[in-house]
Amino acid sequence: MDFETRAIHVGQEPDPATGAIITPIYQTSTYVQEAVGEHKGYDYSRVHNPTRTALQTALASLESAEHGIAFSSGLGATTTLMHLLNPGDRVVLIADVYGGVYRMTSQVYEPKGYVFDYLPADEFPNLAEHLDERTRMVWIESPSNPLLNVVDIRAAADAAHAAGAMVVVDNTFATPYLQRPLELGADVVVHSTTKYLGGHSDVVGGFVGTNDPTVAERLFFLQKSLGAVPGPFDCWLVLRGIKTLAVRMQRHCENAMAIAVLLERHPRVERVFYPGLPSHPGHTIAARQMRDYGGMVSFLVETPEEAEAIAGRTKLFQLAESLGGVESLIEVPYRMTHAATKDAPFASPPNLIRLSVGIESVEDLVADLENALVPAAARA
Numbered sequence: 067m068d069f070e071t072r073a074i075h076v077g078q079e080p081d082p083a084t085g086a087i088i089t090p091i092y093q094t095s096t097y098v099q100e101a102v103g104e105h106k107g108y109d110y111s112r113v114h115n116p117t118r119t120a121l122q123t124a125l126a127s128l129e130s131a132e133h134g135i136a137f138s139s140g141l142g143a144t145t146t147l148m149h150l151l152n153p154g155d156r157v158v159l160i161a162d163v164y165g166g167v168y169r170m171t172s173q174v175y176e177p178k179g180y181v182f183d184y185l186p187a188d189e190f191p192n193l194a195e196h197l198d199e200r201t202r203m204v205w206i207e208s209p210s211n212p213l214l215n216v217v218d219i220r221a222a223a224d225a226a227h228a229a230g231a232m233v234v235v236d237n238t239f240a241t242p243y244l245q246r247p248l249e250l251g252a253d254v255v256v257h258s259t260t261k262y263l264g265g266h267s268d269v270v271g272g273f274v275g276t277n278d279p280t281v282a283e284r285l286f287f288l289q290k291s292l293g294a295v296p297g298p299f300d301c302w303l304v305l306r307g308i309k310t311l312a313v314r315m316q317r318h319c320e321n322a323m324a325i326a327v328l329l330e331r332h333p334r335v336e337r338v339f340y341p342g343l344p345s346h347p348g349h350t351i352a353a354r355q356m357r358d359y360g361g362m363v364s365f366l367v368e369t370p371e372e373a374e375a376i377a378g379r380t381k382l383f384q385l386a387e388s389l390g391g392v393e394s395l396i397e398v399p400y401r402m403t404h405a406a407t408k409d410a411p412f413a414s415p416p417n418l419i420r421l422s423v424g425i426e427s428v429e430d431l432v433a434d435l436e437n438a439l440v441p442a443a444a445r446a
């Protein structure tokens with residue numbers, strides 16, 4: 067079955083009890099047993115829940131994963147993955163990693179003795195030189211948040227595996243519709259389902275997929291033991307979201323490309339970051355490992371003051387954190403999503419604006435941005 071069909075049907079068979087075409091929200095904490103230990107695979111909802119099982123099966127299928135494990139948030143998934151490691155283990159992360167992941171590594175796990183090194187995206191071709199026998203994990207975001215850097219996932223996986231390290235790819239920006247890291251050699255794929263997979267800015271969730279049975283077994287154990295599990299209604303919302311993922315992503319990509327082209331020509335824009343532009347340093351790799359280039363566009367304007375003024379002036383692009391919903395959002399990462407990286411050597415530039423381009427009419431979106439880019443001095 068093709069991706070679009072699996073998104074609608076895998077794990078989502080009609081309810082056997084009633085024929086309901088949509089997977090029910092099994093809003094229950096526990097399950098009645100016939101006799102002690104005799105049950106239908108469900109005993110307690112932190113461990114198993116049928117709505118969560120449906121979501122895990124569906125998302126695993128979309129990521130070409132044998133095993134899918136759902137979490138209460140993207141960071142809940144990340145925390146659980148960090149528990150695959152022990153104090154003293156070293157992780158190499160892409161330098162412009164999501165701000166919340168950096169806050170976790172630098173302020174939660176580093177004080178416990180974990181070792182993190184942050185490698186700029188353009189150093190990834192030399193990844194092998196940055197690995198040693200203590201390195202257990204390489205953590206990639208591609209495209210990255212907020213600078214849309216692109217890493218050659220297959221090359222990074224080859225280098226990491228040669229050094230005995232596992233590769234985790236945060237695929238939140240691309241979604242499995244555009245890029246499937248496990249097919250490119252990664253060991254683990256992680257998501258904030260809060261973003262494109264949910265797709266409607268109404269749920270917070272996370273997901274991990276893998277084909278490694280040992281890793282999967284440990285992650286299922288950690289899922290129930292650490293307890294960062296999503297509720298049934300949250301699972302249902304993400305299941306509902308992924309049914310339309312393919313068509314939403316097509317429109318996100320179309321709209322984002324049009325806006326990236328407009329911004330690149332605009333006299334008030336210093337630089338545009340969008341992997342679909344031939345001027346983007348990762349364009350060739352992105353063209354090889356992605357189906358299309360996604361809905362996120364970042365750009366630099368002259369000053370931080372200007373960035374904040376523009377972000378405050380758009381009307382359709384709402385000023386808000388998060389991304390991946392049907393509605394367009396605008397933000398200044400330095401002051402908002404990436405404030406936790408402010409003091410890091412690779413802080414998001416203060417004059418950077420990040421757009422999550424929604425699926426509204428592209429003409430309306432372009433008009434909104436063009437209006438916001440008119441300098442204050444030129445406004446009558």
Ligand SMILES: *Cc1c(COP(=O)(O)O)cnc(C)c1O
Nearest residue numbers: 139140141164211238258260271
């Ligand atoms: C939002 C986000 C996360 C964190 O996910 P939450 O669901 O907010 O916990 C991780 N990685 C990326 C790339 C994100 O955009």
